[in-house]
Amino acid sequence: xxxxxxxxxxxxxxxxxxxxxxxxxxxxxxxxxxxxxxxxxxxxxxxxxxxxxxxxxxxxxxxxxxxxxxxxxxxxxxxxxxxxxxxxxxxxxxxxxxxxxxxxxxxxxxxxxxxxxxxxxxxxxxxxxxxxxxxxxxxxxxxxxxxxxxxxxxxxxxxxxxxxxxxxxxxxxxxxxxxxxxxxxxxxxxxxxxxxxxxxx
Numbered sequence: 164x165x166x167x168x169x170x171x172x173x174x175x176x177x178x179x180x181x182x183x184x185x186x187x188x189x190x191x192x193x194x195x196x197x198x199x200x201x202x203x204x205x206x207x208x209x210x211x212x213x214x215x216x217x218x219x220x221x222x223x224x225x226x227x228x229x230x231x232x233x234x235x236x237x238x239x240x241x242x243x244x245x246x247x248x249x250x251x252x253x254x255x256x257x258x259x260x261x262x263x264x265x266x267x268x269x270x271x272x273x274x275x276x277x278x279x280x281x282x283x284x285x286x287x288x289x290x291x292x293x294x295x296x297x298x299x300x301x302x303x304x305x306x307x308x309x310x311x312x313x314x315x316x317x318x319x320x321x322x323x324x325x326x327x328x329x330x331x332x333x334x335x336x337x338x339x340x341x342x343x344x345x346x347x348x349x350x351x352x353x354x355x356x357x358x359x360x361x362x363x364x
Contacts, residue, residue: 166349167231170254173338174228177261181221184268184331187324188213194280194321195314203292205281205321212271213328217335220264224257224339251349258342265335272329280321282311
């Protein structure tokens with residue numbers, strides 16, 4: 164497969180992943196599936212890991228990868244100014260942007276999962292909003308989840324959505340890393356060496 168065609172496949176894969184990440188981040192603004200005051204929302208949600216990191220910043224690499232297939236590789240034969248190799252090199256830069264964006268989302272998600280959700284819990288003789296869990300101690304012990312009195316089901320909600328963001332971010336990092344290699348090969352070897360040779364005969 165031509166490196167431009169492969170890049171297009173990567174771009175097509177990144178688009179739905181970005182949409183899923185944006186939706187997950189938006190849903191996290193409704194802990195337990197219900198509207199809450201802004202001060203009752205987990206801090207890491209406001210870092211917009213899914214919206215900015217795996218969402219907006221990932222749209223640019225995806226669009227660039229999709230555009231690499233627009234110029235037919237065989238149509239560039241003998242045309243040194245077609246810019247195919249430069250396009251493949253520029254895709255490496257955008258892939259790097261994608262890695263940074265998705266990496267940011269992964270870090271935010273990992274911290275949020277370890278830290279746990281913000282909720283109403285009892286501390287001593289009073290109840291207050293805060294973080295009843297620390298250092299991921301609730302992950303292996305679901306009986307601790309009952310400490311969160313409000314919003315109902317917030318631990319499941321928090322853990323599920325941030326886990327999706329974490330997994331999607333890791334996949335995005337992997338896809339962008341693959342495009343870095345693909346872009347280097349395309350820039351060094353040409354987009355489709357065999358195809359040009361066949362058309363010259």
